Amino acid sequence: MSAPNDHEPGSPAYLAGLLLRNRxxxxxxxxxxxxxxxxxxxxxxxxxxxxxxxxxxxxxxxxxxxxxxxxxxxxxxxxxxxxxxxxxxxxxxxxxxxxxxxxxxxxxxxxxxxxxxxGSAWTPATYNVQDLTVAVIGNRDPQRSKAVREAIRQSLGDGS
CATH class of the missing domain: 3.40.50.720 (NAD(P)-binding Rossmann-like Domain)
Incomplete structure (x- = not known):
């Protein structure tokens, strides 16, 4: 896979929810x-x-x-x-x-x-709150993805 243009906004990854139960x-x-x-x-x-x-x-x-x-x-x-x-x-x-x-x-x-x-896939920074899984995926900066995930976690609280 070739590297994306660094000037493009967002992540080059296509986000999808993989259903891996029993797979x-x-x-x-x-x-x-x-x-x-x-x-x-x-x-x-x-x-x-x-x-x-x-x-x-x-x-x-x-x-x-x-x-x-x-x-x-x-x-x-x-x-x-x-x-x-x-x-x-x-x-x-x-x-x-x-x-x-x-x-x-x-x-x-x-x-x-x-x-x-x-590789051909990336692992996002995630956490679960009630019936949601929040995922953040960036462009080669996992520490930034983790920081954004934590900011979202704080803004949502525990979801109650």
């Missing part, structure tokens, strides 16, 4: 970034597979509880088979690039945590 989602990497992404994937009912040689204690516990299926080994291209959505969240740019490339070949959307334009 296969692959997370490659099992560090703190993956851990943060897993929370929301589990909230929406995704069937999550994690592939990584090592995992945080929290991800290992999710595997032990049967909430995710962790495969304690390096990523292989066949891991992508059947996935509706993929997150490449390793500390290796080479592995993340291979994940994104394999996902692209399968026409599967992929978030690349280390290089936004290296």
């Amino acid at each position: 296969d989602v692959l997370v490659v990497g099992a560090g703190h970034v993956a851990e943060r992404r897993l929370r929301r994937l589990l909230e929406v009912g995704a069937s999550v597979r994690v592939v990584a040689p090592e995992a945080t204690k929290a991800i290992a516990a999710l595997d032990e509880e049967g909430l995710v299926a962790w495969r304690a080994r390096p990523f292989v291209d066949d891991d992508l088979d059947g996935a509706w959505y993929v997150i490449a969240a390793t500390d290796s740019a080479e592995v993340n690039a291979a994940v994104a490339s394999g996902a692209e070949a399968r026409h599967t959307f992929c978030v690349r945590s280390d290089e936004a334009f290296g």
Whole structure:
């Protein structure tokens, strides 16, 4: 994907709500970034597979509880088979690039945590209030997206 013109307003991303309940989602990497992404994937009912040689204690516990299926080994291209959505969240740019490339070949959307334009999807800054999920996605500035999300949260309060 080529970078957008920096002078265009808004984000170059097309926002859509993915319905991932009971759909296969692959997370490659099992560090703190993956851990943060897993929370929301589990909230929406995704069937999550994690592939990584090592995992945080929290991800290992999710595997032990049967909430995710962790495969304690390096990523292989066949891991992508059947996935509706993929997150490449390793500390290796080479592995993340291979994940994104394999996902692209399968026409599967992929978030690349280390290089936004290296994937085909971005993760917005979100929070839930009553029956709404508020999402903010910017143009390569995740800290600004988080700040705007927090400003919206403060203006809405808890929604009661």
